[in-house]
Amino acid sequence: MDTILFLAHTEADGTLGKAALEALGAAVELKQPINGTLVAAIFGAQAKAAADFIASCGAQRFLTVEGDEFSQPRYATDAAACEALIRAAGATIVIAAATSRTSRVLAGVAHRVQGCVDTHVTSIAAVSGTITVTRWFYRQRIEGSLTRSHRPWILLLDPGAHAAWQGAAGSATTETVEVPLPDALRRTTVRSVVTPPADQQTIRPDANLLFVAGAGWTKKQKDGQTHVPEAETIILDFLRNSKASLGGSKSLVDLSGENQAALPFMGHLNQVGQTGASPRHPKGLSTCCHGEEPHTVGWRFIAERRAINLDPNCGWARGKADVLYVADAFEVMTKVNELLAAK
Ligand SMILES: Cc1cc2nc3c(=O)[nH]c(=O)nc-3n(C[C@H](O)[C@H](O)[C@H](O)COP(=O)(O)OP(=O)(O)OC[C@H]3O[C@@H](n4cnc5c(N)ncnc54)[C@H](O)[C@@H]3O)c2cc1C
Numbered sequence: 001m002d003t004i005l006f007l008a009h010t011e012a013d014g015t016l017g018k019a020a021l022e023a024l025g026a027a028v029e030l031k032q033p034i035n036g037t038l039v040a041a042i043f044g045a046q047a048k049a050a051a052d053f054i055a056s057c058g059a060q061r062f063l064t065v066e067g068d069e070f071s072q073p074r075y076a077t078d079a080a081a082c083e084a085l086i087r088a089a090g091a092t093i094v095i096a097a098a099t100s101r102t103s104r105v106l107a108g109v110a111h112r113v114q115g116c117v118d119t120h121v122t123s124i125a126a127v128s129g130t131i132t133v134t135r136w137f138y139r140q141r142i143e144g145s146l147t148r149s150h151r152p153w154i155l156l157l158d159p160g161a162h163a164a165w166q167g168a169a170g171s172a173t174t175e176t177v178e179v180p181l182p183d184a185l186r187r188t189t190v191r192s193v194v195t196p197p198a199d200q201q202t203i204r205p206d207a208n209l210l211f212v213a214g215a216g217w218t219k220k221q222k223d224g225q226t227h228v229p230e231a232e233t234i235i236l237d238f239l240r241n242s243k244a245s246l247g248g249s250k251s252l253v254d255l256s257g258e259n260q261a262a263l264p265f266m267g268h269l270n271q272v273g274q275t276g277a278s279p280r281h282p283k284g285l286s287t288c289c290h291g292e293e294p295h296t297v298g299w300r301f302i303a304e305r306r307a308i309n310l311d312p313n314c315g316w317a318r319g320k321a322d323v324l325y326v327a328d329a330f331e332v333m334t335k336v337n338e339l340l341a342a343k
Contacts, residue, residue, distance in 0.1 A: 001034075001035060001036060001037065002034055002036040002037075002092045002093050002131070002151075003036065003037045003039060003089060003090055003091050003092050003093070004027050004030055004031055004034075004036045004037065004038050004039070004091070004092075004093045004094075004095060005027075005039050005040075005041055005085070005086060005089045005091035005093065005094045005095070006023060006024050006027040006028075006038065006039070006040045006041065006057075006059065006095055006096075007041050007082060007085060007086070007091075007094050007095070007096040007102070008020035008023065008024070008040075008041070008042050008043075008050075008096060008097065008102075009042070009043050009044040009073075009078070009099070009101050009102065010042060010043075010044035010045050010046055010047055010050045011044075012045070014044075014045050014046030014049055014050065015050065015053070016042070016050050016053060016054065017097070017099065018159070018164055018206060019097035019098070019099055019157075019159035019160075020096075020097045020099070021054075021164035021165045021166075022097060022157065022159060022160070022161065022162045022163065022164045022165070023095050023096055023097040023157045023162070024040070024054060024057060024164075024165040025162050025163050025164055025165040026095055026123075026124045026157055026162045027095040028057055028058055028165055029124075029162075030093070030095070030124055030125070030126060030131065031058065033125075033126035033129070034126045034129060034131060036093070037060050038057070038058055038059045038060060039059055039060060039061045039062075039063065039089040039091065040054060040057060040059035040061070040062050040063070040172075041062075041063040041064070041065075041085035041086075041088075041089055041177075042062075042063075042064050042065075043064070043065035043066070043070050043078070043081040043082070043085065044065075044066075044070055044071055045066070045070075045071035046066070047064035047065060047066045047070075047174075048064055048066065048172075048174050051064055051172040051174050052169055052170060052171055052172050053169045054165065054167065054169075054172070055168070055169060055170030055171060055172040056167040056168045056169070056170050057165060057167055059172075061089065061175060062172040062173065062174045062175065063085050063088055063089060063174070063175050063176075063177050064174045064175070064176055064177065065081040065084065065085060065176070065177050065179055066176065069181060069186065070179075072190035073100075073101045073104075073190070074188050074190060075104060075105055075108075075188070076184075076185040076186075076187070076188060077179075077181065077185060077186075078101060078102075078104070078105045079105040079108050079109050079112070080179050080180070080181060080185055081177075081179050082102075082105055082106065082109045083109050083112050083113060084177050084178070084179040084180075085177055086109065086113050086115075086152060086154075087113065088175075088177045091152050092151040092152050092153065093131065093151070093152065093153050093155070094106075094115075094152055094153070094154040094155065095124065095155050095157060096154070096155070096156055096157070097156070097157055097159060098119060098120065098121075098156040098157060098158050098159060099159075102156060103119065103156060106154050106156060107119070109154070110152075110154045113152055115150065115151065115152035115153060115154055116148060116150045116152075116153055116154070117153075117154040117155075117156070118133060118135065118146070118148075118153070118154070118155055118156070119135075119156045120135045120136065120156065120158050121133045121134070121135050121155045121156060121157045121158060121161070122134050122135055122136065122143075122157075122158055122161040123161060123162070124155060124157065124162075127145075127147075130147050131147060131153075132145050132146070132147045133145065133146060133147070133155060134146075136278075141297070158280075159205060159206075159280070160205070160280030160281075160301065161280070202239060202245070202246035202265055202266075202270060203245055203246065203269060203270060204243065204244070204245040205245065205279065205280070207243055207244050207245040207281060208243075208244070208281065208282055208283060209242060209244040209245070209281060209282075209283045209284065209285060210244065210245050210247050210272070210279055210281040210283070210284040210285070210302055211235075211238065211239065211242070211244040211245065211246055211247065211284075211285050211287070212246075212247040212248065212249065212272055212284065212285070212286040212287065212289055213231075213235055213246065213247075213248050213249070213252055213263065213266065213287055213288060213289065214248070214249040214251065214252055214286065214287065214288040214289020214290060214295075215249055215251035215252045215255065215288065215289070216287075216288025216289065216290075216309070216310075216329065217231040217235070217252065217263065217287070217288045217329070218231065218252065218255060218262055218263070219288075221328075221330065222328075227330065228262065228263070230330065231263065231330070232263055232264070232265075234330065234333045234334055234337060235263065235333075236265070237337045237341075238333055238336065238337055238340070241337060241340035241341060242340060244285075245279065245281060246265075246266070246270055247270055247271070247272040247276075247277070247279065247284075247298075248263075248266045248270040248271055248272065249271070249272070249273070249289045249290075249295050250271055250273055250275065250276065250294070250295065252266055252289075253266055253267060253268050253270055253271045253276075271298075272295065272298035272299065273294050273295040273296070273297060273298035274293075274294040274295075274297045274298065275294070276298055277298060278297075278298045278299075278300050278301055279298075279301065279302070280301040280302070281301075281302055281303075282302075282303050282304065283302070283303065283304045283305075283306075284299055284302035284304070284305045284306070285306050285307070285308070286305070286306070286307040286308070286309075286316060286321070287307070287308045287309075287329040287332075287333065288308070288309070288329045289307070289309070290309070290311070290314050290315050290316075291307060291309070291314050291315030291316035291317075291318075291320045291321065292315050293315070295315075296315060296316075296320045299320070304322055305320070305321045305322050305323075306321055306322060306323040306324070306325070307320075307321040307323075307324050307325070308324075308325045308327055308329040308332050308333075309324065309325075309326065309329075310326065310327070310328060310329075311326075312324075312326045
């Protein structure tokens with residue numbers, strides 16, 4: 001019988017993040033069809049409070065690792081905590097959200113516990129009693145399903161791929177797991193966290209909306225001139241007002257990289273598409289982007305799609321968008337910004 005371990009770290013404020021609750025949702029769902037046992041393990045600041053938050057999830061045991069050393073993301077201490085928790089639980093299946101913190105350590109931890117690991121998992125199910133996971137290959141063009149007999153099997157579930165667990169908080173009976181920490185593991189000190197200001201932090205995986213800007217924002221407009229500074233203001237205002245995540249077409253991010261007149265806040269990490277990212281958001285709005293296949297393939301996980309383009313024959317009109325507004329994006333988005341500002 002498999003022992004499923006839900007493994008998570010707390011966020012800076014001591015709560016469990018959305019991605020962690022999604023991983024818990026997947027772990028809880030798997031328990032019954034494989035007749036397995038569920039154990040919850042949490043490390044980081046205020047791990048006990050986080051265990052209380054998920055007290056009604058049906059876990060048989062709640063294991064925690066707490067203490068100053070584990071409140072900051074650091075390879076050595078995170079890996080030591082995960083290893084100790086997996087061993088203490090006797091876990092055969094480990095399900096964790098693919099956060100930057102877990103993604104960094106769990107391959108190494110798999111090696112330490114002589115297990116195996118699969119990353120970018122998008123679903124976990126029991127098919128005829130056999131645990132089967134799916135993930136995408138070849139830039140999200142081929143979906144593969146796989147199973148393994150090797151244990152422990154560590155699974156990093158991509159954020160947004162499963163519904164978040166919901167349930168009542170309570171009082172969990174926790175077991176503190178001691179993690180041996182020789183001095184060598186404390187060599188790295190976290191001095192501070194440097195993050196860009198909010199309006200420069202344009203990639204927001206948890207945003208409700210993906211706002212994509214295409215190269216059209218930098219092209220000559222009906223007056224025969226380009227309007228890049230205006231485009232910059234319109235897009236940044238919209239991002240500030242809507243808290244949307246910013247994506248870009250390849251043509252636009254390439255322009256930025258080549259130091260041409262382009263949008264300075266747009267980099268290659270914003271690129272959506274075949275050679276870019278395939279983000280997950282409930283809604284997407286494309287502006288001044290033609291909607292060619294290599295771009296729209298990156299919209300695979302966007303549920304509701306809308307586009308604004310001057311060209312009624314653009315790619316979005318050919319089954320790629322739910323709604324295409326044939327309109328000038330400069331005018332439409334200026335109006336949208338006015339409405340948002342007035343709210
Ligand atoms: C191997 C390969 C991989 C690729 N990978 C990617 C990828 O990962 N991501 C990606 O994006 N592309 C990718 N491409 C490139 C892709 O095929 C397109 O060239 C690119 O997406 C075009 O970008 P665009 O639509 O922003 O620009 P354009 O094709 O220049 O389109 C600009 C659009 O803006 C519209 N427009 C202009 N002004 C306005 C206005 N005022 N209001 C409304 N609309 C306006 C125009 O009508 C036009 O449709 C790849 C190509 C290849 C060959």
